[in-house]
Amino acid sequence: MIHARQALLAEGWARDVRLTLADGRIAGIETGAAPQAGDVRVDTLLPALANLHSHAFQRAMAGMAEERQEGRDSFWTWRALMYRFVGRLTPGQVEAIAAQVQLEMLEAGYAAVGEFHYLHHQPDGRPYDDIAEMSRRIFAAAQQSGIGLTHLPVLYSHGGAGRAPLGEGQRRFGNDIERFGVLLEAARAALGALPGDARLGVAPHSLRAVAPEDLAQLVAMQPAGPIHIHAAEQPQEVRDVEAWLGARPVAWLLDNAAVDGRWCLIHATHMTAAESRALAASGAVAGLCPITEANLGDGPFAGPAYVAAGGRFGLGSDSNVLISLTEELRLLEYSQRLRDLGRAVMVAGRGSVGAFLYAAAARGGAQALGRAAGIIAPGRLADLVAVDSTAPALCALPREKLLDGLVFAARDTVVTDVWSAGRHLVREGRHVRRDDILAAFRRAMRELTAD
Template sequence: MVAIFAKRALLSGGWASNTRVEVEDGRIVSLQPATAGQPGDVCVDTLLPALANLHSHAFQRAMAGMTEYRLAGRDSFWTWRDLMYRFTKHLTPDQVQAIAALVYMEMQEAGYASVGEFHYLHHQPDGKPYDRLTELSDRIMEAAFETGIGLTHLPVLYSYAGVGEKPLEPGQTRFGNNVDRFCKLFDQARDALGGLPDDCRVGIAPHSLRATSPADLVRVLAARRDGPCHIHIAEQPKEVSEVQAGLGARPVEWLLDNVQVDDSWCLIHATHMTDQETLDMAATGAVAGLCPVTEANLGDGPFNGAVFLGAGGTFGVGSDSNVLISLTEELRTLEYSQRLRDLSRNVMVAGEGSVGKTLYCGAAMGGAKALGRDSGEFAVGKLADLVAIDSQNPALCALTSEQLLDGLVFAAKDQVVTDVWSAGRHRVSEGRHIARDQIVSNYRQAMTDLLAKL
């Protein structure tokens, strides 16, 4: 049994003062507001439900800052992708693990308790499978175990270079699987999950409508059985036009017309949607997986946020390319992208109310749903995915409880995070991950070795 005493806590029913929380086997078993702390309690200032980071490509963290040089002509997502392919040519399993451990540590220090790893780096540089098909999935799981983060592992089916079953390009051979081999990999990944805590999960991720075919999508979904399903869907206008030309409909339109999309789905980068697609997607209960910092970095464009929220849509956020891992930046960039497009303020809220609370609590619930994780709110019986922040930080000290989430989202940096629990695992204390020194040392050595080969 672990006990936490918070001066202030955001429970499912609202703010409560002087709250004592008891955690056992990773779950909240008792909440006692208006009480006193006891000897041995972990004492914090303000306790919140922690968010899930619903979309990560961990290995891309090592590329941060390497793709910000403008090439001749108009630079775009597609030139960035070519650089990413060249980078992956040299990654070893040890380096994949060291990079992922750094990423997950940084996520926890930013306030995330869990992560959805959209994992498509499967094979050796020449495309040949490792002796153990899940070698690189195993390394992701090792990094999750090392850091204590809650993991939903999402092996990716990536079979083609474009709509119409175009053959994979040389830079994509590490990603490639046909459906039969992918199903074998998926089953092995489910078996490997036994080495992680009980709150960890395995889902499935058809990469996109570009990288699969309609027939393959049917087969792989039949093999899923349970767990979340994530897919890249409408990130770039070029993607939308290619899918429309090849399949006869826009990506979101085609998916909703041809697949039984429900609340176990997460549609990543549902950026370029018509209003009707937005309404139809919201009605399915599927989560919109938004990655505002990466989407801004790659020039993807803004999400159709106001229409989606007005229709009762569910959303969460992820750090995607991990060019910058910051929970507060993801949420504020989401809102600011809407303001810049609409020349307006306070867009991401239905009707009246706090934009910060709408963003934070909405992303908490949506992220948990996307990862198949029993968390997202602070209540008895839920996983103890919790984050403590310091309300006495200068960015927050002048605010009332009702203003605090607005301050967190729009005025604070992640340094206000003091503690994080992932299903009760207390891995961040006083703003620092307990294994930070070793994780950083391993990462630096991995990067030294990798850069020597580039």
């Protein structure tokens, strides 16, 4: 049982809210209720967001790619460094890094993660004896951290648009469609070791890395569940795909891939106004990663037209260079303000920007991960976050302004408790297994950087 002084329910704010949890879900809600002995008592309860896009292993290279080289640095020079780095990672290190990433996500207020997982093989490209070895390491990390996991094995068949061969740095990622089918089924079997809220989706990496006929086969392999794909992250990618397929990536997907509500287009940064409207109409989710998109120089998402068209979106930490829920929300809005020279941009019509961003990202992230969450209501997964409204950044605000304060003035340190499908994983701001997970991460980093 949880008792909250106030909570944001599906129908709006309520005081003195008592939640009953059963089998990972919200079984009952009482308002105007007094706390009872044994209740977990919190100040302000919100639906927890899902982090819809993560490459966990990249957390280990945070801060390693911030030195300017001769010439112009870009996403593509960063990618070359990432390829060199990834060749060094062992399965044990990947597990330790992923557990630490998931811990940091939970402490930031996320209850679930979509792991866009393309690090499949040994450094020379040969599969491990268990082709799903690296997926199992992500699962083992999730067992330690308790985070809700939607695992998204990635099909990565080509090194660039036009069926270019894989480069040396991409060998650990590569599968043809037949071998990927074997990997997918092995991952599906291994996922059974996780709690019942765990999900399996698929992720064709991008139209640079997957040919049209393989994309069609992959979708047929996964008739239900999430489908995630990188799309239109960089102008060069848009040009390369258009030169090969005769259409820009978002337009091509909408015309050829039956994109619907189970799809999540990651980034979708460089869309035309017509593409924004069409993506919104499809019911798909735009997976926005503002910190990584700023770090890599991708550019800001075209938010106003997409929001005005009713487009759905969620948030992801992508490269995990900085894991901060409040900063992702803040930077999403601030990137629009910097481009448009205006304020209060990411909301249609009138209203609270913070409340709109938080609620929309909660619903969109849950949809993208195939989780019955995103709102506090009976029958929904108990993905919940408690924050301290007496913190300095929030204490002067009425509850109607609380989400504006959370988005624009607070840090993640206002998070006191987090539940993922009813698992109480963060208490008094700390993950329940913080010390063990952090110690393993530090050991892995010492091994990784020893020479």
